[in-house]
Amino acid sequence: xxxxxxxxxxxxSMADIAFLLLIFFLVTTTIETDSGISRxxxxxxxxxxxxPVLKQKNIFVVELNKNNDLLVEEAPMEIKxxxxxxxxxxxxxxxxxEEACSYCQGERNPSSSDNPTKAVISLRNNRxxxxxxxxxxxxxxxxxxxxxxxxxxxxxxGKSFVQMEKDLKDVNFPGxxxxxxxxxxxxxxxxxxxxxxxxxxx
Amino acid sequence: MSKxxxxxxxxxxxxxxxxxPDIVFMLLFFFMVxxxxxxxxxxxxxxxxxxxxxxxxxxxxxVMYVYAGKPSSRYRASAGNQARIQLNDKFADVSDIKSFIxxxxxxxxxxxxxxxxxxxxxxxxxxxGLVGDIKKExxxxxxxxxxxxxxxxxxxDNFR
Numbered sequence: 186x187x188x189x190x191x192x193x194x195x196x197x198s199m200a201d202i203a204f205l206l207l208i209f210f211l212v213t214t215t216i217e218t219d220s221g222i223s224r225x226x227x228x229x230x231x232x233x234x235x236x237p238v239l240k241q242k243n244i245f246v247v248e249l250n251k252n253n254d255l256l257v258e259e260a261p262m263e264i265k266x267x268x269x270x271x272x273x274x275x276x277x278x279x280x281x282x283e284e285a286c287s288y289c290q291g292e293r294n295p296s297s298s299d300n301p302t303k304a305v306i307s308l309r310n311n312r313x314x315x316x317x318x319x320x321x322x323x324x325x326x327x328x329x330x331x332x333x334x335x336x337x338x339x340x341x342x343g344k345s346f347v348q349m350e351k352d353l354k355d356v357n358f359p360g361x362x363x364x365x366x367x368x369x370x371x372x373x374x375x376x377x378x379x380x381x382x383x384x385x386x387x
Numbered sequence: 388m389s390k391x392x393x394x395x396x397x398x399x400x401x402x403x404x405x406x407x408p409d410i411v412f413m414l415l416f417f418f419m420v421x422x423x424x425x426x427x428x429x430x431x432x433x434x435x436x437x438x439x440x441x442x443x444x445x446x447x448x449x450v451m452y453v454y455a456g457k458p459s460s461r462y463r464a465s466a467g468n469q470a471r472i473q474l475n476d477k478f479a480d481v482s483d484i485k486s487f488i489x490x491x492x493x494x495x496x497x498x499x500x501x502x503x504x505x506x507x508x509x510x511x512x513x514x515x516g517l518v519g520d521i522k523k524e525x526x527x528x529x530x531x532x533x534x535x536x537x538x539x540x541x542x543x544d545n546f547r
Contacts, residue, residue, distance in 0.1 A: 196408070203411040210418035219450070220443040221506065221536035229526045249515075265543055312516030316509050317436040317545040319518070320535055324438040324542040331440060354445075384519075 222323055227381075243298050245274045245306045249322060251313035264321055271329035275301050275376065288337060288375065301333070301376045309383040326380060333376045342368055430466075431456035431473050436511040437540035444534055449502050451491045451530075453484065455517055456510030470513045472521065481517075484524040504532045511545065 247267070248256040255262050257270055278289025280299030289301065298304035306326055310319055334346035342349065349369050352358045358365075433456050444450050454473040458466040462478075472479045474487045492500055505525055509518055525533065 199408040200404070200411055203408050203415055207411055207415045207418065210415065210422055214418055214422045219447065219506070219536065220441045220539065221534045222438055222440060223442045223504075223532070223534045226522060226526050226531040226533060228529065228531060264546075310515045310519075312514060312519065314515040315511070316513040316515060316518055317511030319515050320436040320438055320511070320537060321542040321545045323535070324440050324537075327440040 222320065222327060224323070239305060240299070240303075242279075242296055243303045243305060245271065245298070245304065247306060247308045247322065247326070249308075249310040249314045249318060251311040253315050253318040255322065264318075264325060267322065267325040268329050268332070271306065271326055272332055274298055274306075275304050275329060275333055277304075288340075290336075302374070305379045305381055307381045307383060327378075330376055330378050334372050337375055338368075338372050341372070346372055427452065427454065427473070428476055429454065429473070430459060430462050430476075430478065431471060432459050432510050432512075433508055434511055435508060435536055435538050436542075436545050438535075438537040438542050439539065441537060441539060442534070444504060444506060444536075446502070449495075449499060449504060450534075451488065451503060451505045452508060453487075453505060453521060454508045455513055455521065457512065470510070470517050472517070481520045481524055484521060485528050488525070488528045488530050502532075503530065504534055505530050506534045506536045508536045 246256075246258055248259075250256065255264055255267065257267065262270065273291060274297055276289050276291035277294055277297040278286030278291050278300060279293050279295045279297055280286060280303070284299040284303065286300045286302075291297075308322065308326070331347065338344060338346040338349055346369070349365060349372075352360070353362060353365055353369065431454055433454060455470060456473075457468065457470050458478070466478055472481065472484070474483060479487070488505070492503065495503065507518070507521065522533070525531070
């Protein structure tokens with residue numbers, strides 16, 4: 186028998202096979218939304234621990250009732266005004282002497298918070314509050330802290346706090362990460378996120 | 388002279404499709420790499436609220452997912468109308484969360500356990516009572532890092 190060269194495989198259907206696979210992956214792909222508001226829960230507490238004594242004026246009470254109405258310091262408020270109100274409270278700096286705040290730009294109203302490091306935002310919700318409303322309120326309160334931190338970071342280090350945190354995560358960041366970490370800590374110390382959540386009312 | 392004259396046929400030559408498989412393969416590889424297979428089949432309605440002060444969760448293997456919301460229409464008859472928790476592929480009670488977290492922890496390497504985050508994927512229409520119960524359970528097992536998973540957008544749009 187004469188040796189025949191192997192016949193060439195017809196690759197015309199390769200495109201069809203590849204298309205089939207492509208369509209499979211297109212259909213199964215779900216670009217997952219994996220971003221959100223990160224929070225830290227307080228550790229579980231023993232019952233016999235006395236709560237620390239806080240001055241009433243250092244507490245900013247935010248309450249959501251079961252009809253999703255927002256009450257700030259016992260007065261009704263629209264959610265769009267909450268951010269401003271929280272900034273005003275945190276940035277007040279009404280303290281004097283040891284509690285004075287050198288970097289605050291608020292009104293220094295003696296009946297509002299002494300110092301951002303002392304100021305606590307207390308968020309209380311009802312069991313029937315809507316989750317979406319709660320997230321909106323959380324979002325506004327976190328935004329208030331971020332705005333103030335951005336302002337201080339801009340003043341001290343020439344870039345926003347958000348940018349600093351982004352740089353810390355960035356693998357290609359050229360600068361010194363250790364000193365960046367220190368700077369971030371410094372800003373966090375100036376405006377600590379003291380957001381306390383009370384047990385929901387029945 | 389006529390030697391160099393090419394024969395001109397009136398028809399256009401067919402476009403070669405030989406590189407089509409290459410193009411399709413390129414797309415295929417993109418989607419294969421970018422695909423995240425859904426770990427859980429959702430049995431609940433899960434329309435996440437929107438927020439703009441968000442952080443990205445980048446280490447997917449260090450995230451535990453807790454879903455909550457009203458059962459979707461297929462499961463209404465068996466699971467009822469009230470908002471439920473879903474862990475892995477099953478409906479669960481609040482009391483199952485502890486064992487779920489402990490099981491997740493046991494499956495991870497020990498040095499990674501402090502970095503575990505719980506992502507709460509809760510439907511916007513859920514009552515806070517359920518979310519509060521979930522958070523209480525999480526506190527009791529020391530799973531303190533949580534993330535309220537949201538979509539990106541203006542938070543004031545939540546009320547529309």
